[in-house]
Amino acid sequence: MNYDALLWLSFGGPEGLDEVMPFLENVTRGRGVPRARLEEVAEHYRHFGGVSPINQLNRDAIAAVERELSAQGITLPVYFGNRNWHPMVEDTVRRMAEDGVRDALVFATSAYGGYSACRQYDEDIARARATVGAEAPRLRKLRHFFDHPLFVASLADGVRAAYAELNRPDARLVFTAHSVPTAADAAAGPPEEGGHRYSRQVAEAARLVAAEVGAEDHDVVWQSRSGPPEVPWLEPDIVDHLDALHADGVDAVVVCPVGFVSDHLEVIWDLDNEAAERAGELGMAFARSATPNADPRFARLVVELVREQSGSASPRALSDLVNGGDTVDGAVCATGCCEPARPR
Template sequence: MGYDALLWLSFGGPEGPDEVMPFLENVTRGRGVPRERLLEVAEHYQHFGGVSPINRLNRAAIAAVEKQLAAEGLDLPVHFGNRNWQPMVEDTVATMKAEGVRRALVFPTSAYGGYSACRQYDEDIERARAAVGEAPDLVKLRQFYDHPLFVAAVADAVRAAHAELGDRPGIRTVFTAHSIPETADRGSGLPTEGGRRYSRQIAEAARLVAAEAGIAEYDVVWQSRSGPPQIPWLEPDIVDHLDVLHAQGVEAVVVSPIGFVSDHLEVIWDLDNEAAERAAEHGMAFARASTPDTDPRFAELVVELIREHLTDAPVRKLSDFPAAGCTLNGAPCAVGCCEPTKRPGR
């Protein structure tokens, strides 16, 4: 059976000051996050006028994909839906149904596995179809952290960031990704399929990018942790790591947010503000590599993933790690894969 649309499924973000708190309440619903913490995060958004760049960047990426689809003679309308803010995925799937879409591919804007990065998109699909009723069949595309086009785009961004710092010795390359609880990371891969573990996928992507960019030494660190201090999360944090590098005598650093395909607010706050400010306090030169969704190869990548379904195009991967995905109507890849973390009292 063929496909007659693509659903671009993302996280979502506010596009004005009045939307910030309702958005954050959507993101944290059911998680018991204190309102004081929400107000603290809301200040980060208000620092940028209450606007996250993610919706704007998604629309630009969608336009690039539509252009690439047309150039390759593929008639596949693209629909945009979010998990946490307008356009909500439930509304988008309802529109798709009204327009007669019967079977669609789904591109989630995450390259990796894990609960929030993968399994929760399955849940988004399932929730949207249940809300609409008699909804289109939705087939989620696979993870792409080790796809040659993704690796090449990130590597070129790292090279460009190095060029910003000029010809100086000893520039340290640091790859960052969103931290998650250690228990969630241990639960994000089946025992026989350890390659699906989020932290291992991040490490593998960093290895591939460093090799492509010709970088022999690099670090993999984490950012944006949001949980209570008594729960261990993946470490070290990027800001703490800058302190360590300074103590080691490192005078310049390039930071690549390899765990993100787009400039979430967490990227521009945690890296362009907090990390950059800490580097400046230490007198360290600092450059942040761009995320790949603005690179023309990103649209090529998405269309190549689509072609795997439309024309049985070969699956291109640079590692032997599993690349989950291709799930139908929210059904998980495997029983027990990427289960949500159980919180105390639940």
């Protein structure tokens, strides 16, 4: 099939103080997150003037993808839409329809499976098409890329740079990703795989990066939980893990945010502020590696995924895991896969 556009689909973030609480209410609607927790997270955004870096990071990445498409002789306009804040995906899909787009690919800015990282983007696509109606373009989401060689290589170079910055070859390598409810993670995978698609893919990406940099040992931990305290989430938290490492005599860490593709607010707050501050209190040397967003290989990765759909590139993966249940011609998920966690 020939495609006539690419939709860049992301999470969204506020770009002013008056947008912070409406944005957070969009993010958490129906999840039973206490108001006090929203206020706590809102303060993180207010610390940066109410502006999340995520939208500008996405605009920069889109510009890089447009340049890469042009360099490879591919004519494909790129549209930008978000799940939780402007430009909202419904408005973007409406504009695509008005521009005459009939068949488009969708790049969702997550490398992984799971509900928020994958299935919810499918729901975003379905909601946007339903909102626009009969004139909405057909939309096909590109596959997961947690084990793509370009993704792994970019993360590995970031880890090497962090080690060079720290000048501590003995530093413990710690990978972190966004925590999710344990019940949601258990549902994140086809039955024959026993679920846990998200955490298993994160662990596999961490293993691949660690092997690439020659690290004999590494840890996988979590960050940014936001649900009610009585609901179990993936653990340990990065800050708690630093305490545990300190108790074991570890005095230097390199932290790789393997679960994130860009330096958005949860990376710069939870890692560059909270985790780095705790490491300082413990007298622990700390360096955080870069995310792939600004790396030219990230744009090449996106274009390679696009070319897979046209049959001009073969799928590449470094893992034996089922790649998120995906096929090259579109995501295929088992019934009941990646169900959202239900609030109690």
